[in-house]
Amino acid sequence: MPPSTSTAATPAATGGTALALRGVSVSFGGVHALTGVDLAVAPGTVHGVIGPNGAGKTTLFNVACGFVVPDEGTIERRGEQLTRLRPHDLAGLGMARTLQGLGLFDRVTVLENVLVGADRHARTGFLTALLGLPRAAREERALRDRAMAVLERLDVASYAARYPASLPYPVRKRVALARALAAEPDLLLLDEPASGLGADDMTELGDLVQSLSRDEGVSVLLVEHHMDLVMRVCDEITVLDFGRRIASGTPAQVRDDPAVLAAYLGEQVG
Numbered sequence: 001m002p003p004s005t006s007t008a009a010t011p012a013a014t015g016g017t018a019l020a021l022r023g024v025s026v027s028f029g030g031v032h033a034l035t036g037v038d039l040a041v042a043p044g045t046v047h048g049v050i051g052p053n054g055a056g057k058t059t060l061f062n063v064a065c066g067f068v069v070p071d072e073g074t075i076e077r078r079g080e081q082l083t084r085l086r087p088h089d090l091a092g093l094g095m096a097r098t099l100q101g102l103g104l105f106d107r108v109t110v111l112e113n114v115l116v117g118a119d120r121h122a123r124t125g126f127l128t129a130l131l132g133l134p135r136a137a138r139e140e141r142a143l144r145d146r147a148m149a150v151l152e153r154l155d156v157a158s159y160a161a162r163y164p165a166s167l168p169y170p171v172r173k174r175v176a177l178a179r180a181l182a183a184e185p186d187l188l189l190l191d192e193p194a195s196g197l198g199a200d201d202m203t204e205l206g207d208l209v210q211s212l213s214r215d216e217g218v219s220v221l222l223v224e225h226h227m228d229l230v231m232r233v234c235d236e237i238t239v240l241d242f243g244r245r246i247a248s249g250t251p252a253q254v255r256d257d258p259a260v261l262a263a264y265l266g267e268q269v270g
């Protein structure tokens with residue numbers, strides 16, 4: 001079963017972009033990681049962020065997640081400015097993310113990891129459910145059903161009772177994505193989701209991302225090195241270089257942009 005579409009973003013429902021960064025600047029000491037960057041994720045679309053090494057992609061992702069507070073600029077969600085976005089605010093805002101480091105809990109099972117994501121909708125909370133209190137029983141069952149459904153969708157339900165550390169990396173990546181999807185976000189932030197994946201897994205990942213946006217109206221911000229994946233699944237792409245936006249547009253526009261070609265000159269494009 002796919003995640004519910006009840007929270008999916010539509011232009012009418014959002015009253016604006018799914019996420020917009022305006023004039024965002026971030027410095028680390030003397031390093032200008034981002035300078036006046038604008039980016040708008042249109043509802044229900046996949047927006048890619050690419051750029052050579054050190055271009056500022058991770059910093060931009062961290063701003064969108066609330067890990068990094070920009071020195072200047074604003075973040076808007078559905079037309080409203082978010083002041084002091086924090087990582088723990090994401091679920092309440094209908095946002096979910098996966099990280100390069102995956103961030104799975106090694107001491108609980110795959111299913112329990114995904115339940116942490118699904119817990120966004122629980123009234124009684126994951127801890128109460130874990131403790132098995134009677135009033136939580138029905139809700140816990142519903143949460144487990146949804147978590148299992150997401151694991152099935154990503155073809156990893158057979159690992160539900162296993163511990164993440166014992167699993168191959170591509171499986172752990174799917175579990176991390178399942179945990180994000182279990183929260184039924186309408187905006188998904190993906191940081192290098194294809195890293196460490198083989199060709200088949202990458203193709204399936206691309207199909208899933210496209211299906212989430214096209215069939216379910218989920219908006220996606222995709223920071224990714226693999227150019228072929230970005231070109232295949234993104235509706236729009238923002239290109240960063242030395243912390244500045246040097247181009248944005250459709251994959252075809254970006255591919256032919258002289259500034260982009262110059263930025264990547266000498267880089268091996270994955």
Ligand SMILES: Nc1ncnc2c1ncn2[C@@H]1O[C@H](COP(=O)(O)OP(=O)(O)OP(=O)(O)O)[C@@H](O)[C@H]1O
Pocket residue numbers: 028029031032033051052053054055056057058059060
């Ligand atoms: N915590 C930090 N402290 C100091 N400098 C940083 C920090 N994080 C990033 N930078 C610097 O900011 C710039 C942008 O880095 P960032 O990691 O955002 O780029 P990136 O495009 O994700 O690079 P890569 O593709 O290599 O991962 C780089 O010059 C980097 O060295």
